[in-house]
Amino acid sequence: MAHHLVEVAVQGPWSLATSRAFWEGFTPSELPRHDGEALRSTFLVEGEWRRASVSVTQRGATAVLELSGDGDLDLAAAQVCRFLSLDVDGSGWPAVGARDPVIAGAQKAFSGLRPCGFYSPYEAAAWSVLAQRTSMAQAAEVKAALSVDGVFPSPAELRSLDLDLPGRKQEYLRAVADAALDGLLDAATLRAMKPAVAVLAVQQVKGLGPFAAELVVLRGANEPDAVPHNESRLTDEVRERYGRPLAEVSEAWRPYRTWASVHLRVLRERRLRGEMAASGR
Template structure:
């Protein structure tokens, strides 16, 4: 097993503690709670689908990554930066708050928060299937039952499993696995596309509708600048706070529209209670 150590200069506001607390409460892919200041996790390296372990600490504006695993740890490090949104230049994010007082309040409430939670578009797509027509808690139990030592199984394993799941979930989950093996859910590819085109591409996978496709692109690939138009709770929050549709108010959020949407969702769940950070 190889080891990899590296430092990443993070551009713009970032707090590991804030992001870690957010992820620990993110029902679809909750980060295990552990003592200490480091963020520690295990995940599958996209494309290779080999297991890797990571420890992330923060030293000022620098993220310190320590990885181990049997696969390509350079790929793994890039994936960590992607799923923690460390690969995004956030130096212009404070200016969004200067233009929009609602976002300014969210930035003050969650200083240094960057969207994180899903390790890959594949895992986001799998969650989308498991959570269809069921509660978050039930979907989380199904996902945990499929996991091997806390890590969601690779696509080839899912494709071969005799899945004891309700409805058409087995069929749809196998379709997600096939798509991942065919490279249709590759994060780098999806991030290189315009978000609207990426969402349409993901909808070609059986069982993934508009809401699921937006989750895969915006939170699985962590595309930083797109608006989810099929997220009812976000739509409600925007209407209540702005009195105008998302398409209008979100222009002030560029080029961090996903970040703004996540912040608004967290604000809503904090205010109304319930299953915090459950989706967008």
């Protein structure tokens, strides 16, 4: 098994501790909890679909990636940077808070947070199918049952499984697997497109509608500057806080519209949890 050490100079605010805490609570692709400060994870390297493991630590403005695995660890390192949003120049992110007091409050509450969550668009697409017409908790149980040692099956493995799932979910999962094998869900390819074009491209995969396609592009490929138009909880949060439409408000968030959207969603979830706790529910 090969080993590889990569040091990444992170541009702009970033906190490994904040990002790790966020990801550990991200039900669709929850990060396994480990002792110590490092973020540790095992995932499939896109395209090769071989396992790679990473331990990420922070040294000031530098992310230190210790990788191991049998595949291309340079590809694995690039993927880690993508799913942790370390590949984005965030030096202009504080200026968004300077323009928008609501975002400034979120930045203060979640200092150094960068969106993370899905290892690849393929996994995001598969999750979208599993979550259709079911609760997030139930979908997470199915996803965990399909995984081996916490790693979701490769597209070829997923395609070969005979699953007892309701409706057309098995058919849709096979369509997702085929799309991944054909390169239609490749993160670099999707990131090279304009976000709206990428979302339309993903919708060509059977079973993936507008909401799922946005999840695949914004949280699977981790596109930093797009607005989710089909996420009602974000729309509700913007209406409550700004009293103006999301499309109008989000113009001040460029070129980090995804980041701002994620911050608002996290802010909303924390507030709602607090309200539930206060009411004794």
